[in-house]
Amino acid sequence: MVNEAAARPRDPFANKVLEQADIMRDQVARHLERARLAARLTVVxxxxxxxxxxxxxxxxxxxxxxxxxxxxxxxxxxxxxxxxxxxxxxxxxxxxxxxxxxxxxxxxxxxxxxxxxxxxxxxxxxxxxxxxxxxxxxxxxxxxxxxxxxxxxxxxxxxxxxxxxxxxxxxxxxxxxxxxxxxxxxxxxxxxxxxx
Ligand SMILES: Nc1ncnc2c1ncn2[C@@H]1O[C@H](COP(=O)(O)OP(=O)(O)OP(=O)(O)O)[C@@H](O)[C@H]1O
Ligand SMILES: [Mg+2]
Incomplete structure (x- = not known):
């Protein structure tokens, strides 16, 4: 979906998809980082x-x-x-x-x-x-x-x-x-x- 959207740079809907995908990627990275920190805190x-x-x-x-x-x-x-x-x-x-x-x-x-x-x-x-x-x-x-x-x-x-x-x-x-x-x-x- 992201690749398809990227292939249509002038399509406003495609741009919205790319923007939302960016936000999702950012949120996933943040949750992973949080999980990594939380896991480490209980061990060490x-x-x-x-x-x-x-x-x-x-x-x-x-x-x-x-x-x-x-x-x-x-x-x-x-x-x-x-x-x-x-x-x-x-x-x-x-x-x-x-x-x-x-x-x-x-x-x-x-x-x-x-x-x-x-x-x-x-x-x-x-x-x-x-x-x-x-x-x-x-x-x-x-x-x-x-x-x-x-x-x-x-x-x-x-x-x-x-x-x-x-x-x-x-x-x-x-x-x-x-x-x-x-x-x-x-x-x-x-x-x-x-x-x-
Ligand atoms: N000691 C301070 N005096 C006045 N304003 C402050 C002070 N500390 C933070 N701020 C305000 O809070 C905002 C957010 O601070 P923050 O540390 O999150 O970001 P930053 O210093 O601008 O960037 P970064 O820390 O990512 O290099 C600052 O941009 C500034 O407007
Ligand atoms: Mg700062």
Whole structure:
């Protein structure tokens, strides 16, 4: 069907078929990726030290965004541990710090704290806060940006996938991403994840 549709480039119906086939392919790929991640999470019980990951990422991001002269300040509890895989933690924090650097005026602050165990959750809770001093986002903008491909500021490069990946990964670990306003004036992105 896709081949037939592709052979009729000027037929609007054929174009619709191609468009729908693209969306289906995308959805299948997403479901497979989700299944792959979910399966892995139940098998591997790894624990990752958070402070070294955050410190290394901050230094890397400072270099990547060197031309903008953004300073990244890190306060990380050295005892903080993530109940999950290191690459997933790097992916989540990396996306948030990359955004903070892209939209900051001059400052980014990262805080890693362990919460008192919440009786409604099993085990420790880990909180990773990424603040910047940029223009931030209004409550309605915050609602929009966590969706795949949604970008509000086209003046900076990006595909608009970063935050949706963070939301999805955090969700797979039973955690969440919250967006708010930072004391520095810009966006506050707060990751709540299972600790160890
Ligand atoms: N720290 C921030 N300050 C202001 N706006 C932000 C911030 N972080 C994200 N946004 C807004 O949310 C949108 C979505 O962010 P997201 O990380 O998903 O995409 P991106 O950074 O544009 O692209 P990508 O992450 O795929 O390179 C951004 O385009 C921007 O409009
Ligand atoms: Mg991004």
């Amino acid at each position: 019980g790894s624990i990752t030290d958070v402070a070294p990951v955050v410190t290394a990422l901050a230094r890397t991001m400072e270099k990547i965004h060197h031309d903008r002269g953004v300073a990244i300040e890190v306060h990380a509890d050295v005892e903080a541990r993530f109940r999950g895989e290191r690459p997933d933690l790097e992916e989540m924090i990396g996306n948030l710090v990359d955004n903070a650097c892209k939209w900051a005026s001059a400052r980014v602050a990262i805080d890693v704290v362990r919460e008192r165990p919440d009786p409604s959750r099993a085990g420790q809770v880990l909180r990773i806060v990424v603040d910047d001093d940029g223009r931030g986002l209004s409550p309605s903008e915050r609602e929009q940006v966590a969706h795949r491909g949604r970008r509000l500021d086209e003046t900076k490069p990006g595909s608009g996938l970063g935050l949706s990946i963070v939301v999805e990964l955090a969700g797979l670990y039973g955690g969440e991403l919250k967006l708010g306003t930072a004391p520095l004036g810009g966006l506050r992105a707060e990751l709540v994840l299972p600790g160890a």
